[in-house]
Amino acid sequence: MKNATKRKTQPAATFEEEYRSGLSEYALRGGEAALGRAYALGRRAISEKMSLIELASLHHQALHRMLADARGALRNRELLTAGCDFLAETLSPYEMAHRGVQDAIAALRQLNETLEEEIKRIAYAVHDEAGQLLVAVHLALADLARELPEHQKAEVGRIEKLLNQVEKQLRRYSHELRPTVLDDLGWVPAIRLLAEGVSKRANLRIQVKTTIAGRLAGPLEIALYRIVQEALTNAARHAKASQVRIQIERKNRLLCCTIEDDGVGFDAREVQSDGKRRGLGLIGMQERLSAIGGTLSIKSAPGRGTKLLIQLATENSNANSHRAR
């Protein structure tokens, strides 16, 4: 740990020196070469993972020192103007990176919507269209059976049984992709059904307690459903939990959904920063929520289970007056 800190501060110190020397070169002589240095420093700061706040404070300190040392060679106002130009130049690579991240977020949200539509379409095709084809096969088989001698009818019966299994399986796939109940009855019944399915499959006791009824806007329902789905997957797959409690309630305008398991737990900060599948899963939940204006708080510790609290402000009857304002 000590070494890691040392390695991290070492280049930062030289960065600071470089920054100070570039800034003073620009303040004294001006020129594009010094601004070119500022741009290169900005790029270097990014690759050294320096935050904007760190950079700003480093700039402030450098400028402060120069102001103290200036002794009339430079007027304060000139120094401040030069400092401003130099900092802007250092920030320009951050501007590029910032625009890149903005584009990426917008693209991800768009992609998510497209995927959700695509999933809906596939789920429908698997359920309804494939289902209709199976009905046609059943009818054709029945026709065939009528013309067959008695001893071969048993054979057809076996095929029909297999077809029934196919149908059941298809319905399950379709349901797992996107339950029709989510669109037809809303996210709470969909979560109940999901809990039932996971409970059977993963041998997990899942309790769903809720006092709320009623629907939310489509994108909100989908996001909440997907988050609870991810949470249950985590509880079953990683947490090795034996029990999960889901509680959904409304506190004034706030919709609160708690998902609590008695599994192995984890160090929330460590998992979120390791960039692996599980950390990404949590970040994914958080991002999904922030896309719809909700928040997620994660409480967990090794050996002490995991508690997720999802909060989302929604309009209810009290809030309508607010909206009308």
Add this chain to the structure above:
Amino acid sequence: MVINSDQDIVTARQRGRALAIEVGFSTGDATLIATAISELARNIVSYARKGEISLKQVHASSRQGILIVASDDGPGIRDIRQAMRDGFSTSGSLGLGLPGVRRLMDEFEIASEPGRGTTVKVKKWKQ
């Protein structure tokens, strides 16, 4: 102008910034234009060693803008998609390099063939 050294890059930045101000861009936009020039020059120096950057004022109906063309006779980009892909690997951040230039400017065109060099044309219009 020829891009072959750090000094050439400084000259290109300086001319680009001066032209941007002349066209009427704000100092902030001029900074972004200088940054785009640096990124393009950086690309030339690291992949082709030398090349050229030309700068021109452009008009379209009532708009004023700036055109930057960066070209080289280097090995060319074998995989343009790779070059245009946002990555963390070399720069430590998403959004630097050619994708970054695309976002700083309003129009972006790239042509490259293996063995025949690379040409990147970018335009930025005054708002």
